[in-house]
Amino acid sequence: MAFPQTRMRRLRASAGLRGLVRETELRAGHLVLPLFVNEAPSGREPIEAMPGVERLSLAEAVAEAREAAGLAIAGVILFGVPEHKDEEGSGAWDENGAVQLAVAAIKAAVPDLLVMTDVCLCEYTSHGHCGVLRGEGTEARVDNDATLELLARTAVSHAHAGADLVAPSDMMDGRVGVIREALDGEGFAEVPIMAYSAKFASAFYGPFREAAGSTPAFGDRRGYQMDPANGREAVREALLDVQEGADMVMVKPALAYGDLIAAVREASGLPVAAYNVSGEYAMVKAAAAAGYLDERATALEILTSLRRAGADTIITYHAKDAARWLAEQS
Ligand code: PBG
Numbered sequence: 001m002a003f004p005q006t007r008m009r010r011l012r013a014s015a016g017l018r019g020l021v022r023e024t025e026l027r028a029g030h031l032v033l034p035l036f037v038n039e040a041p042s043g044r045e046p047i048e049a050m051p052g053v054e055r056l057s058l059a060e061a062v063a064e065a066r067e068a069a070g071l072a073i074a075g076v077i078l079f080g081v082p083e084h085k086d087e088e089g090s091g092a093w094d095e096n097g098a099v100q101l102a103v104a105a106i107k108a109a110v111p112d113l114l115v116m117t118d119v120c121l122c123e124y125t126s127h128g129h130c131g132v133l134r135g136e137g138t139e140a141r142v143d144n145d146a147t148l149e150l151l152a153r154t155a156v157s158h159a160h161a162g163a164d165l166v167a168p169s170d171m172m173d174g175r176v177g178v179i180r181e182a183l184d185g186e187g188f189a190e191v192p193i194m195a196y197s198a199k200f201a202s203a204f205y206g207p208f209r210e211a212a213g214s215t216p217a218f219g220d221r222r223g224y225q226m227d228p229a230n231g232r233e234a235v236r237e238a239l240l241d242v243q244e245g246a247d248m249v250m251v252k253p254a255l256a257y258g259d260l261i262a263a264v265r266e267a268s269g270l271p272v273a274a275y276n277v278s279g280e281y282a283m284v285k286a287a288a289a290a291g292y293l294d295e296r297a298t299a300l301e302i303l304t305s306l307r308r309a310g311a312d313t314i315i316t317y318h319a320k321d322a323a324r325w326l327a328e329q330s
Contacts, residue, residue, distance in 0.1 A: 050317060066109060107161075128217050131170060166194070168193065168196060195244075201222040250272070252275035254276045
């Protein structure tokens with residue numbers, strides 16, 4: 001039956017009817033808040049391109065985690081901003097590193113909040129790449145196989161500190177399997193892996209690299225992160241991570257990749273995370289500051305669209321605001 005028997009507007013006539021037939025739900029429990037933890041003894045440092053996001057000392061990270069828990073946000077994902085960097089990125093698996101100390105402190109203070117860690121070397125290497133290099137100068141390349149063991153060491157150090165979940169973001173081939181084996185071997189068989197499976201070489205990471213001080217000193221990440229033009233390859237990446245033992249798969253960035261959130265969900269059968277990355281946050285913030293967009297309506301629409309595309313979990317810098325807005329609505 002078509003018009004005039006069918007009138008799509010009938011079910012849009014009131015808030016009650018719209019609520020009755022709403023297909024997608026967004027709640028604070030779907031959200032994960034990224035935290036940047038530095039080695040400063042105290043305080044917070046603003047990040048220019050990400051208003052409202054700061055680099056946090058250990059104590060401030062705990063305060064921020066407490067606030068997130070109070071807003072019923074599912075968890076936090078930690079990124080380290082170390083003082084010391086070297087060729088190998090050895091700070092990544094330092095048991096007294098900012099991330100390891102923050103994991104332990106947050107778990108002690110707010111035990112029910114999920115504490116996740118980003119497993120990568122780029123914040124810790126002097127050259128800013130996500131693995132160790134082979135070759136000199138312009139010939140230097142990230143050595144996939146030599147990097148795997150360092151990533152595994154990093155993931156184990158996070159698990160030792162008490163991480164609830166580890167999330168490798170380096171895009172080396174085979175890392176999920178190697179990390180799984182290392183965790184199991186060290187008695188962490190219960191710690192899940194959320195793989196950044198389809199992580200693209202994206203312009204949207206700009207503000208994060210300022211925040212984490214992880215811009216590559218030369219070249220770019222196109223030799224290991226995915227080409228934004230490739231969708232079938234994203235599904236293949238996710239399926240390989242499933243085979244290697246991933247518990248969750250991720251698509252990153254999120255906003256321009258809704259098709260792949262849907263495709264990866266369909267093909268993998270695993271819970272899917274979407275990373276609403278720094279540049280996506282910065283765009284909304286900048287447009288709102290200029291008076292071009294309503295921040296609240298825009299951010300909630302974006303997050304809802306990621307849920308609709310198929311994301312079970314959304315990592316977003318808007319998590320605290322979104323949780324507050326959602327609480328006001330209900
Ligand atoms: C580390 C990592 C990056 C992001 C998450 N983990 C940066 C990169 O790959 O350059 C980006 C997150 C964001 O932009 O919010 N490899």
